[in-house]
Amino acid sequence: MIARFEELDWQQTPIGELTLRRRTEPAVGQEIYEVKLGDEFLMSSLFTVAEEELSHLGLAAVAGERLSVLVGGLGLGYTAVAALRDPRVSALTVIDRLGTVISWHERRLLPASAELVGDPRTTLVEADFFALVRAAPPEGHQGYSAILLDVDHSPRHQLDPTHADLYDADGLRSLDRHLAAGGVFALWSDDPPDDEFMTELDAVFDDAIAHVVDFDNPVTGGTSSNTIYVARTRKA
Numbered sequence: 244m245i246a247r248f249e250e251l252d253w254q255q256t257p258i259g260e261l262t263l264r265r266r267t268e269p270a271v272g273q274e275i276y277e278v279k280l281g282d283e284f285l286m287s288s289l290f291t292v293a294e295e296e297l298s299h300l301g302l303a304a305v306a307g308e309r310l311s312v313l314v315g316g317l318g319l320g321y322t323a324v325a326a327l328r329d330p331r332v333s334a335l336t337v338i339d340r341l342g343t344v345i346s347w348h349e350r351r352l353l354p355a356s357a358e359l360v361g362d363p364r365t366t367l368v369e370a371d372f373f374a375l376v377r378a379a380p381p382e383g384h385q386g387y388s389a390i391l392l393d394v395d396h397s398p399r400h401q402l403d404p405t406h407a408d409l410y411d412a413d414g415l416r417s418l419d420r421h422l423a424a425g426g427v428f429a430l431w432s433d434d435p436p437d438d439e440f441m442t443e444l445d446a447v448f449d450d451a452i453a454h455v456v457d458f459d460n461p462v463t464g465g466t467s468s469n470t471i472y473v474a475r476t477r478k479a
Contacts (some may be wrong), residue, residue, distance in 0.1 A: 301429030386423030448474030
């Protein structure tokens with residue numbers, strides 16, 4: 244079978260040429276959606292298990308009801324939709340630096356788009372997640388029950404080198420200010436668990452753990468793995 248490609252959108256963005264395309268994947272005989280930054284593959288709807296587990300594992304660590312959740316990185320929307328499927332979530336804010344990505348979902352171009360933008364709990368915001376967490380929370384802000392982050396490839400491999408400061412203890416302390424008491428920070432990574440990053444997490448949070456998420460890879464015929472870090476704020 245010959246793969247069929249359809250370019251759904253192409254935009255020049257602040258971080259380079261961003262392409263959304265749809266194609267048939269011979270290994271599974273189904274349509275998949277892919278995002279490329281220049282010549283680099285960023286994400287594919289063929290592999291969504293770990294993106295969904297970012298929500299499942301992060302929210303499983305949060306106690307209580309009426310959760311307010313912040314997702315950093317919209318992408319194909321699977322992390323955000325998985326969060327919406329938790330009935331305890333009362334408000335979901337998704338921040339993406341690229342208005343192009345937000346427009347894909349507003350135009351219902353992706354499989355998760357209708358469920359995401361059709362839910363009244365969802366707010367999509369074009370902004371820089373990293374700038375937001377570096378700044379002090381707005382006066383009166385009660386803090387998020389969970390912050391779920393999926394932007395960079397890993398704490399060591401960032402899409403933008405200006406993101407690097409988030410992944411040390413000082414940067415994590417800045418992020419922690421945006422969490423409510425008992426709140427949880429969860430992070431997706433394409434790399435295996437990183438002992439040095441765990442040391443930084445342990446300096447700021449309690450109960451930090453690195454979950455290895457395995458999933459079938461139909462392209463290679465084997466198993467691939469991602470890492471989900473989950474940690475709870477120390478606030479009383």
